[in-house]
Amino acid sequence: MKAVFRMFSRTAQGLSNEHLFYSSQCVVYCEGKGTDHAYSFDQMFWKNIFSKCGINATPKSLGSKETVIAMANEVIEKDISNVVVALDADYDRFYNETIGDRRVIYTFGYSFESDICFGLDFLLTLNLFVNSSDPQAESTKFSTFLSQLDRNLSRAAIVDARYIKRTVALFDRKKPQSLIVSTPSGPVLNLRMFLSKLAAVRASPKAGSFIPPSERVNGLRSFFGKMVSKVIYTWFHRLSSRLSGRRVDYDVFLANAICHIKLGVAGDDMYDHYNSSIAAALSS
Structure with missing residues (x-):
């Protein structure tokens, strides 16, 4: 080629x-x-x-x-x-x-990792990897988790965007898994660890960004895509392990999400x- x-x-x-x-x-x-x-x-x-x-x-x-x-x-x-x-x-x-x-x-x-999570066909993915007796209940739990995760990531997206061009990095982008922490409601970004280097970043050279008023900041859509996909994968992997004892490989999860991404219909933001x-x- x-x-x-x-x-x-x-x-x-x-x-x-x-x-x-x-x-x-x-x-x-x-x-x-x-x-x-x-x-x-x-x-x-x-x-x-x-x-x-x-x-x-x-x-x-x-x-x-x-x-x-x-x-x-x-x-x-x-x-x-x-x-x-x-x-x-x-x-x-x-x-x-x-x-x-x-x-x-x-x-x-x-x-693209952000988009496949934004458009994840959860029920199809669940039925592919897990023999759940109540898939709709698991889907409801997943929707609740996504809403909480979106709020968790929204502040991080604003901070990350503002300081991405500084000479000191907020976190190691090659190791997104290192910032994921478990909570009773599921895995989330560890904001305390994420913000631990903020003072040093602020003191480093390079002006912050200006986020245009027309640009909506959405945690799932706007934040570092590999981190978003790793958090969602971790939640799903734990669900699969709990219900069926199966280990879902990240690359397999990603490939499935790509193949079955839901763009929505006319009028939906991602489709349009x-x-x-x-x-x-x-x-x-």
Whole structure:
């Protein structure tokens, strides 16, 4: 696949025609590390999102966000068609750093992990992994847990967004599991530990961010996506262990959530975000 990318990246016309090689409607360049024979989670996510919006897309992982942004700049500079560049939003909206071109689209939430949790089909996931005698009761418990988690993460999202560009980090983003603590109502972000380095962060160089009034801060949607997915996975894993004694692997949980994500219907925020973004990206 890397050889194919080099072949088609020689000219703007070659990139514009690359989708024909795959018999698809467009090529979607995204983050992540796929292989010639296996999709990355990013590729799985974008393939499924485009499919749910009625588009047969070929996703291709390029690696880091910086590499994908470089591809976006090339697409814009060469005015390439039939190509979409898909990025995790992170806190780019809070800093007005999103790329304003229709061919560049962003996740609804912080990252694809945020979106699959936001659109998790809980009952389908429960029935896949757990033989519950009362799935509706478990679904009600999960909804209560999500509401509590959203409140728990909302303050963290504001603080994290404000200080993300400081030279001192609030927490190790490579170890999101380290900040999860158990409570009687389920796993949550340990706010005390999360805020323990706040004084040092505030004293470090770099101005804080300005969160635009139009940008709504939602704990589940806005906070660091890997942390959100780890907390929700931990809750579900404990449910599965308690009811059936089965261990649910995180990657399996993630893959299932991607494949069965619920975008909702017209009028729902996430559905409207992706439907309008993809339609605009492919408009001539």
